[in-house]
Amino acid sequence: MSGSEEDKSDTSPMSGSEEDKSDTRPMSGSEEDKSDTRPMSGSEEDKSDTRPMMLDPEIAARLKRDANGLFAAIAQERGTGKVLMLAWMDDEALARTLATRQATYYSRSRGELWVKGATSGHTQYVHSVRLDCDGDAVLLDVDQTGGACHTGAHTCFDADLLGPV
Numbered sequence: 001m002s003g004s005e006e007d008k009s010d011t012s013p014m015s016g017s018e019e020d021k022s023d024t025r026p027m028s029g030s031e032e033d034k035s036d037t038r039p040m041s042g043s044e045e046d047k048s049d050t051r052p053m054m055l056d057p058e059i060a061a062r063l064k065r066d067a068n069g070l071f072a073a074i075a076q077e078r079g080t081g082k083v084l085m086l087a088w089m090d091d092e093a094l095a096r097t098l099a100t101r102q103a104t105y106y107s108r109s110r111g112e113l114w115v116k117g118a119t120s121g122h123t124q125y126v127h128s129v130r131l132d133c134d135g136d137a138v139l140l141d142v143d144q145t146g147g148a149c150h151t152g153a154h155t156c157f158d159a160d161l162l163g164p165v
Helices: 057-062 091-100
Strands: 071-077 083-089 104-107 112-115 124-131 137-144
Touching (some): 083 091, 091 124
Antiparallel strands (some): 104 112, 124 137
C-alpha cells in the first residue's frame, strides 16, 4: 500500500449497535491471542485517547526504523494465512495496536495515526504481533472484517501477477 493509499475505503460510518465481548486486555509483544474473538465492533469506533502511548522499551530497542521513524507492518489473515496489506507503523502505532488489539498504522501522506476501519468498519482485530528477524517489520495476525484494501478488495495483493509462479 503506498503512502497515499491508506484506508481510503474508510468512508462509511460503522454501526454502533454491536458489542464486542472479546478479551480486551492488552497484548505483550510476545503474547498470542488464541481465542476465537471477532474484530472490534462499531461501539468501539475510534474514540481513542489522543495522549501519546509509549512502546515498551524492550520492544522499542529491538526495532529498526527508517529515517522517518517508521517500519513495515504486514497484516495477515488469521486462519487462511493470506497476506492482506502492507502499511507503516511508528512506535506509538505499535503501542496502540498492542494495547487495544485494533490495528493502528501511521499514514505517511497525512502524517498521523489511523485505526484500520475507524470510519469504514473494515476493521482488523489483532491476535498477535511478531517481529521479523531483522527487526524492521512486524507481522500482524488479524481477523479482517470487510476489505483490507483501500479499493474495497479483501486483500491488496489481488492485482496482476508480475512473474511466473
